[in-house]
Amino acid sequence: MRIAHVITRMILGGAQENTLLCCEGAMRDYGDDVLLVTGPALGPEGSLLDRARAGGVPLAIVSSLRRPLHPWRDLASYRKIKTILRGFQPDVVHTHSAKGGILGRAAAWSLGVPAVVHTVHGAPFHPYQDRGARVLFQACERWAAGRCHMLVSVADAMTDLMVAAGVAPREKFMTIHSGVEVEPLLCAAEHRDRVRRKLGYDRRHVVIGKIARLFRLKGHQYVIRAARQVVDAEPNSRFLLVGDGVLRGRLCRQIAKAGLEDHFQLTGLVPPQEIPEFIAAMDIVVHASLREGLARVLPQALIVGRPVVSYDIDGAREVVVPQETGFLLPPRSVDELAEALVDLVRDPPLRERLAAEGRRRLAEPFRHQRTTAELRALYEELLA
Numbered sequence: 001m002r003i004a005h006v007i008t009r010m011i012l013g014g015a016q017e018n019t020l021l022c023c024e025g026a027m028r029d030y031g032d033d034v035l036l037v038t039g040p041a042l043g044p045e046g047s048l049l050d051r052a053r054a055g056g057v058p059l060a061i062v063s064s065l066r067r068p069l070h071p072w073r074d075l076a077s078y079r080k081i082k083t084i085l086r087g088f089q090p091d092v093v094h095t096h097s098a099k100g101g102i103l104g105r106a107a108a109w110s111l112g113v114p115a116v117v118h119t120v121h122g123a124p125f126h127p128y129q130d131r132g133a134r135v136l137f138q139a140c141e142r143w144a145a146g147r148c149h150m151l152v153s154v155a156d157a158m159t160d161l162m163v164a165a166g167v168a169p170r171e172k173f174m175t176i177h178s179g180v181e182v183e184p185l186l187c188a189a190e191h192r193d194r195v196r197r198k199l200g201y202d203r204r205h206v207v208i209g210k211i212a213r214l215f216r217l218k219g220h221q222y223v224i225r226a227a228r229q230v231v232d233a234e235p236n237s238r239f240l241l242v243g244d245g246v247l248r249g250r251l252c253r254q255i256a257k258a259g260l261e262d263h264f265q266l267t268g269l270v271p272p273q274e275i276p277e278f279i280a281a282m283d284i285v286v287h288a289s290l291r292e293g294l295a296r297v298l299p300q301a302l303i304v305g306r307p308v309v310s311y312d313i314d315g316a317r318e319v320v321v322p323q324e325t326g327f328l329l330p331p332r333s334v335d336e337l338a339e340a341l342v343d344l345v346r347d348p349p350l351r352e353r354l355a356a357e358g359r360r361r362l363a364e365p366f367r368h369q370r371t372t373a374e375l376r377a378l379y380e381e382l383l384a
Contacts, residue, residue: 001026001030001032001033001091001092001376001379001383002032002033002034002035002088002089002090002091002092003023003026003032003033003034003035003090003091003092003093003094003379004034004035004036004037004084004085004088004090004092004093004094004108005019005022005023005034005035005036005037005093005094005095005096006037006038006081006093006094006095006096006100006101006103006104006107006108007019007036007037007038007095007096007097007100008038008039008065008066008067008096008097008098008099008100009038009039009040009041009042009065009066009067009097010036010038010041010047010048010049010052011041011043011045011046011047011048011213012045012046012047012048012213012243012269012271012272013045013213014121014178014293014295014296014297015096015097015119015121015122015178015293016048017048017272017296018119018121018154018178018179018296018368018371019036019096020036020048020051020052020055020057021179021180021181021368021371021372022094022179022368022371022372022375023036023052023055023057024055024057025368025369025371025372026372026376027056027057029369029372029373030372030376032376034057034058035058035059035060035084035088035090036052036057036058036059036060037059037060037062037081037084037085037100037104038059038060038061038062038065038100039061039062039063039064039065039066039067039077039100040061040063040065040066042066043245043246044244044245044246044248044269045213045215045243045244045245045269046244046269048272049061051272060084060088062077062080062081062084064076064077064080065077065080065081065099065100065103066099067099074099074103077099077103078103078106078107081103081104081107082107082110082111085107085108085111085113086111090108090113091113091114091115091379091383092113092114092115092116092117092379092382092383093105093107093108093113093115093116093117094116094117094118094119094375095108095116095117095118095119095148096118096119096121097121098124098137098140098141101118101144102140102141102143102144104118105118105144105147105148106144106147108147108148109147109148114382114383115149115379115382115383116147116148116149117148117149117150117151117152117375117378117379117382118144118145118148118150118151118152119151119152119153119154119176120151120152120153120154120158120159120162120173120293121154121158121178121293122154122158122291122292122293122314123141123158123161123162123165123291123293124137124140124141125137125138125141125165126217126290126291128217128290128291138165138166138167141162141165141167142166142167142168145162145167145168145172146168149382150172150173150174150378150382151167151168151172151173151174152173152174152175152176152375152378153173153174153175153176153293154175154176154177154178154293154294154315155175155177155293155294155314155315155318156175156315156318157293157294157314157315157317157318158175158293158294158314158315159173159175161314174378176371176374176375176378177294177299177365177366177371178293178294178296178366178371179366179367179368179369179370179371179372180296180299180300180303180366180367180368181368182303182363182364182366182367182368184273184276185276185279185300185303185304185363186303186304186359186363187276188276188277188279188280188304189280189304189305190280191276191277191280191281192277192280192281194277195277195278195280195281196281199240199265199281200265201238201281204236205236205237205238206234206236206237206238206283206284206345207238207239207240207281207282207283207284208223208227208230208237208238208239208240208282208283208284208285208286208341208345209239209240209241209242209278209279209281209282209284209285209286209306210223210239210240210241210242210243210285210286210287210288211242211243211275211278211279211285211297211300212242212243212287212289212295212297213243213244213245214241214243214244214245214246214247214248214251215245215246215247216247217289217290217291218245218247218288218289218290219287219288219289219290219311219332220241220247220251220288221251221254222288222332222333222334222337223239223241223286223288223337224239224251224254224255224258224260224264225258225334226334226335226337226338226341227239227258227260227263227264227338228258228259228260228338229334229335229338229342230338230341230342230345231260231263233338233342233345234342234345234346236345237263237341237345238263238264238265239260239263239264239265240264240265240267240278240281240282241264241265241266241267242267242270242275242278243267243268243269243270244266244268244269248266251266252266275300276300276304279297279300279301279304279306280304280305280306282301282306283306283344283345283351284306284307284308284309284341284344284345284351285297285298285301285306285307285308285309286308286309286310286337286341287308287309287310287311287316288310288311288337289311289313290311290313290331290332291313291314292313292314292315292316293314293315294314294315294316294318294319295310295315295316298310298316298319298320299319299362299366301358302319302325302326302355302358302359302361302362303358303359303362303363303366304355304359305355305356305358305359306351306355307325307326307327307344307350307351307354307355307358308320308325308326308327308354308358309326309327309329309337309340309341309344310326310327310328310329311328311329311330311331311332311333312328312329312330312331313331316328319358319361319362321357323354324354324357325354325355325357325358325361326354326358327340327344
């Protein structure tokens with residue numbers, strides 16, 4: 001097949017890594033001709049473009065394609081994407097993210113591409129927007145849904161949300177989990193002692209980690225507020241924040257104001273291939289985002305063998321089963337978050353039991369080879 005993927009930007013993120021794995025898998029396992037169309041990876045969140053180039057994935061960079069709304073740039077991006085697709089002559093166009101999804105579907109549909117697919121990694125509309133923005137994004141998604149043949153959700157919760165918003169009927173959706181590289185996660189424990197020594201932790205310390213961009217709605221502020229209670233109850237607790245972003249300065253000031261500087265460590269950007277060993281260095285993984293399709297870190301942590309504490313948002317409940325693989329808590333809660341973390345810090349057997357069950361359940365369903373195979377079967381069905 002000739003498959004073009006369109007995504008707004010290739011920063012270090014779950015949707016981006018999943019897209020790159022799908023490109024690599026289609027080329028390696030099926031011999032497909034693949035083209036990845038994307039904007040520049042701007043900002044402090046890092047870039048996956050070098051990894052794409054190293055893996056031999058053909059790239060088409062659209063310099064005007066950016067995340068913020070900008071009518072003139074967006075029109076230029078649409079025209080450029082359409083020119084690129086006309087030259088590539090794809091059998092399938094598969095779009096990702098809000099901006100890339102709308103412009104990519106519009107361009108592919110206008111060219112009569114035989115199969116147009118869009119993956120919903122996370123809805124672009126959410127309760128934390130003002131009403132005007134939410135209504136606009138819902139209208140855009142309804143319009144774009146009429147210009148593709150199938151919508152793929154990374155979690156059933158995404159389908160429920162999109163159907164409730166009137167984006168498209170339920171029969172136009174199917175769920176395919178966002179795959180991860182499982183083998184490095186299964187072998188990550190061998191790196192634990194080395195990474196903990198490098199980070200300055202010893203056997204006394206129970207490390208609570210969060211992996212996310214330092215960005216709005218990622219919930220770092222709630223973790224810091226809960227940390228004060230956790231440290232007061234268990235002084236050997238340590239917090240490890242993996243990632244970078246525009247909120248780094250604000251979060252560092254919050255940590256200092258709470259008197260927690262000796263208990264927090266911020267790593268900055270970490271290459272995706274090193275994430276498994278950082279998870280292995282942790283004892284507990286916390287996920288406090290307020291919106292996320294299905295956070296990549298949840299299956300990753302459980303496959304490594306670490307229990308998770310997550311806010312009950314979007315697709316989290318599809319992998320975090322209370323008292324079986326972790327804790328699910330009300331969004332924005334602080335006292336409940338602190339209580340769950342203290343319980344896990346004090347109870348190593350509970351940590352082991354939750355993590356073992358999570359690994360048993362998730363290692364096979366989340367293999368990225370399975371994701372690629374399911375997507376390719378979808379493409380074949382649509383083309384037939």
